[in-house]
Amino acid sequence: MSSAAPLGIFDSGVGGLSVLREVRLALPHEDILYLADTAHVPYGARPDEDIRDLTDRAVTALHERGVKAVVNACNTSSAFSLSHLRARFQMPIIGLVPAVKPAVKATRSGKVGVLATPGTLRGTLLADVVAQHAAPAGVEVLRAVSTELVPLVEAGRHDSPEVRRVLRDALTPLAEAGVDQLVLGCTHYPFLAGSIRAEFGDTFTLVDSGAAVARHTRRVLEEAGLLSDRTEPGRVTYLVTGDPEAARPVIATLTRENGHSGRDTTGAALSGEPPRIEPIQT
Template identity: 40%
Template sequence: MAEQNVRSSDAAIGVFDSGVGGLTVLNALRAALPHENLVYLGDTARVPYGTKSAVSVMRYAEQAVRALQSRHIKAVVIACNTASAMALEHLQATYPDIPVLGVIEPGALAACRQTSSRHIGVIATESTTYNQAYQKAIINLMPDARVRAQACSLFVALAEEGWHSGELVEKIIAKCLQPLLEAGGEGGDMDTLVLGCTHFPALGEAIANVVGPDIKLVDSAVTTAAAVSERLGLAGLLNKQSPAGTLGFLVTDGPERFVRVANNFFNETIASASVELVDIQHYSAT
């Protein structure tokens, strides 16, 4: 049974990811909800989730939520596509008294609203692509949509190393996207591409240069932030205090590397002193 969580409007929103990619979601939350207190947990000891089994990801995700609950949070945002695909329903069932939101449903909804041709592409990690989470979510919303997905796990390394632009980066992106773009070219009408990994927005400009102006990119971070705002508003949990919200960071390994790599994803400078090393494995999952 989940621990009882006492919620109040000034409690923090807990955000977790396997590492640093979820900081793109934190950016969007910070912009959309500037008065909210935010606690970010990066499970850097076990990154990447994209190569792990569903059982392992569900266990990791539950440990992350339990660790965040110890910080008296009022909501959870799964800022990881793999964890959203594999653990969202489990977490929502395990913690019925706290809003738990993922990034896939908001991204799928944004893609469906944006497309005119109903031909949508998705790029993600291997596990998210194999799980078909975006494909299923899009078809559920738009049954006559055509959805093609391509695994682009190499983009994660590019993003984390700060290789975000330039001729070489665009050549790598073009090579990785070639199967998707050639398949999309058969109909000539793919007009929407979902960035199905929270690392990928860091490469957004380079990806846009490769796919061209006729294909619009969907960043699920922005739509997720809007969904969080709506959900908290309906629950009467929006923080309406005037001061800017606080930020806290938890990592399970390598806080120094986290601070260094975070500069590639987060719009604000993260002070080393604000990053706490925690062991979440003792938060046993049920």
């Protein structure tokens, strides 16, 4: 495998753009193929086998495009598919683990919340990390679930009255219970940070796994001798299984909101260069 090959990032939709931002910060010289399975989003309420099949198809499509590794930037997919993917593919597969560990370390109330999809709550990864980190520390973990938030983010309505209504319904019980750390257990949810703060102020410290996954991805590529040795910025190409034109404005908006220092995470100027979007079948 060549170090010049692109890095693949996969999500059920556009939520993984929050992980893409962190990967671009940690690995600015890597070319990236970002695959959004917009034809089948959301994954959260799908049967387990359906989630594994869709994930396998997406990672296969990236493998056929010649990627050197894949970041599975979907909490629900990671909860059901990592062992299967690692057995099937020789390239590195990096998955997501809900950021319970740092939340447990930071809590002062002894109560941590996890906002996630039904699939993530049903999978084993969250239960394992709670048993490993929260239970021994005597920290209570309260769970909040929603099937509505991912479709709202996918529709570009991440800062809308509908989102705030759903967040109030889902998170008010956690606030009333004294939760002070809120783990964002879906990569779509960092885009809801503004709405969460608008509704709950500084009640919660928001915790997500994007930066940790980016650091881990860099370590994996270094250890495998797969880091790009280029000095120029890498480029991002977006692959979508649904309608590219429907995805374009949402991707453009979310990458702008993810921007830093006057440039977005694809290296395109905030003022204008459109995202490079291509259709793909999986």
